[in-house]
Amino acid sequence: MRVLGIETSCDETAAAVLEAPLQVCSHVVASQIASHGPYGGVVPELACREHVKALPVVLAQAIAESGGNWSAIDAVAVTYGPGLAGALLTGVSAAQALHACLGVPLIAVNHLHGHLYSPFLASNAPAPETMYPFLSLIVSGGHTCLVYVAGPRAYRLLGTTVDDAAGEAFDKGANLLGLGYPGGHRIDALAKDGDATFVRFPRGTVKAGSQLTGDLDVRCCFSFSGVKTALRYYLADHPLMAGESRQLADVAASYQEAIVDALVRRVAYTLDQVKVKALAVGGGVSLNGRLRMALQDLCVQRGLPLLLTPPRFCGDNAAMIAAVAELGAGREVADVSQLDVDPSPEVLF
Ligand code: KG4
Ligand code: ZN
Numbered sequence: 378m379r380v381l382g383i384e385t386s387c388d389e390t391a392a393a394v395l396e397a398p399l400q401v402c403s404h405v406v407a408s409q410i411a412s413h414g415p416y417g418g419v420v421p422e423l424a425c426r427e428h429v430k431a432l433p434v435v436l437a438q439a440i441a442e443s444g445g446n447w448s449a450i451d452a453v454a455v456t457y458g459p460g461l462a463g464a465l466l467t468g469v470s471a472a473q474a475l476h477a478c479l480g481v482p483l484i485a486v487n488h489l490h491g492h493l494y495s496p497f498l499a500s501n502a503p504a505p506e507t508m509y510p511f512l513s514l515i516v517s518g519g520h521t522c523l524v525y526v527a528g529p530r531a532y533r534l535l536g537t538t539v540d541d542a543a544g545e546a547f548d549k550g551a552n553l554l555g556l557g558y559p560g561g562h563r564i565d566a567l568a569k570d571g572d573a574t575f576v577r578f579p580r581g582t583v584k585a586g587s588q589l590t591g592d593l594d595v596r597c598c599f600s601f602s603g604v605k606t607a608l609r610y611y612l613a614d615h616p617l618m619a620g621e622s623r624q625l626a627d628v629a630a631s632y633q634e635a636i637v638d639a640l641v642r643r644v645a646y647t648l649d650q651v652k653v654k655a656l657a658v659g660g661g662v663s664l665n666g667r668l669r670m671a672l673q674d675l676c677v678q679r680g681l682p683l684l685l686t687p688p689r690f691c692g693d694n695a696a697m698i699a700a701v702a703e704l705g706a707g708r709e710v711a712d713v714s715q716l717d718v719d720p721s722p723e724v725l726f
Contacts, residue, residue, distance in 0.1 A: 378451045381439065381475070382699030383432075385468030386460025386488045387519065388419045390431035391695035394443035394450070397703045398504070399497055403442035404689070404696045407431040410559065417558045418548075425463035432471050439695070447479060454484040454702035456491070458719030459519075465718035476713050484707035485716060489515060491697035493526055494704060495659040496684035498696055505529075505704060508684070512653045514644055516668070517660030517693075518544030518559065521599050521640075523647050526657070529706035535647055536597030539589045543636055543662045546601035550608050550632045554617070554625065564629045565665050571630025573667075576611060578635035579603045580642065597647045604635045633667055641671045648679060657684040661692045 379402070384391040388409040394402040409427045413419050440447055455472035458465055476483040492515045497505050512535075513524045521543045523536035541549065544561055551560020556567075581600035583590060590598050608628075617625055644656065656676055662668065663686055676683035690696055701707045710716045 378703065379443075379445065379449050380452045380454050380484075380699040380702045381450045382486075382695035382697075382702070383436070383453065383455045383468045383472050384488070384491070384693055384695040384698045385428045385432070385464050386456045386458070387464060387693060388413055388424050388427075389693040390428050390435050391693060392435045392439035393695035393699050394439055394445070395696060395699040395703055399700055399703060401498060401696050402444055403439045404694060405435050405439045405442065406692070406694050407435050414558055417552060419461070421461045421463055424461055425467055428464055428467040432467060436471065450479055450481060452482045452484055452702060453479070454486050454699050454707055456488045456698050457485040457716065458487065459721055460488055460718075462718055462720040465720060469716055469718055473713055473716065483710045483713050483716065484702040485710050486698045486701045486707045488693075488698070489520060489522070490532075490701045490706055492517065492520070492659040493524060493532070493657070494700045494706070495686040495690045495694075495697040496657045498690045498700060499684075499687045502684060503682075508655045508657075508682075510651075510653050511655040511657050511684070512644070512647060512651060513657045513659070514640070514663075514672075515660045516543045516640065516658070516662035518542060518548065518662075520660065521601070523597055523643065525651055525653070529704055534593070535651070536593060536599065536643055537590070538599040538601060539583050539587055540600050540602040541605065543599070543601060543640060544660070546605055546636050547633075547662065549605045553605070553608050553612055554629060561662060561665065564633050565667070567626045568630035568633040568667060571626030571628070573630040573634035575627035576631040578607045578611075578632055580635055580639040594650065597643055597650070599639060599643060601636065601639070604632070604639070608632055633665070637665065637668045637671050640668060641675055644672065645675055648681070653681070655682040655684050659686040659691060659697075664688055664691045
């Protein structure tokens with residue numbers, strides 16, 4: 378079965394063709410970072426316009442590079458949420474049109490389910506069915522959550538953030554450090570030469586009784602707004618000196634350490650609560666070198682396989698959306714004309 382995946386939930390226009398079982402035939406991502414950068418964040422209206430412009434090109438390229446043609450496509454999979462409503466609509470409309478033209482099933486995929494399965498896109502990854510149940514850490518610009526994955530569409534949310542996502546914390550910190558948007562990768566690069574013990578920033582514990590966490594164990598939950606505020610106060614008291622690259626690297630490394638340590642502590646605690654066969658990690662922040670290393674250390678200590686997403690599938694992409702469909706974990710849409718987007722920021726499990 379050949380699935381064409383389409384992803385437009387935020388600021389990446391992506392299309393990919395996958396051949397079962399999880400073989401990536403093509404994978405195209407058009408990033409809008411250059412358009413949003415000057416505004417310091419994603420501008421929804423701009424994102425929609427950019428998707429509309431990029432989609433025909435990205436789709437044609439995905440088919441051209443797949444080694445097949447349109448007639449080889451057996452199903453179309455599309456992200457219906459969560460994300461920006463207008464941005465999601467561009468992908469869903471394209472998928473509806475392709476369904477009508479090609480006469481193939483349309484499969485609606487939850488974006489977060491894509492991140493859950495992205496580690497299995499590695500060419501040397503085990504088959505997902507041999508790894509259930511696993512614990513998944515999704516860390517991106519929009520989401521930070523811990524999910525117990527018992528099987529396709531059998532997910533239990535164990536932890537989430539009560540305020541900023543980990544990627545937002547990186548981006549807001551990078552902004553305060555004058556590194557531009559998005560800045561996670563810049564903090565990562567600077568931190569390699571910095572002293573992570575230079576400043577101790579807070580690790581953001583979540584207080585019990587928070588309405589946002591519902592029945593969740595708050596020790597599995599995250600809070601990143603405090604670390605950003607702590608950095609702001611620190612910089613007010615210790616302004617960065619022009620040309621002082623040592624100071625910048627030390628502060629960046631300390632800031633990164635606070636975020637990574639907060640993530641790893643919650644993962645460690647959660648692993649004490651559930652019995653799983655592996656830890657899987659995906660999302661843009663999982664590109665972070667320090668996070669990858671710290672999770673590696675944790676998994677070695679626990680004797681647990683670590684399934685890291687290959688770098689090219691960490692950020693938003695359509696291969697992970699097609700993967701969900703191939704694994705039978707999407708939702709085949711019965712009445713395609715009625716397919717709607719669901720931009721809700723709630724985790725849809
Ligand atoms: O998964 P993604 O492309 O978008 C969302 O679905 O939100 O993730 C983007 C996020 C941004 O916040 C970016 O700063 C962060 O991932 N990021 C990193 C690194 N590379 C990207 N954060 C820390 N270290 C990195 N190397
Ligand atoms: Zn994402």
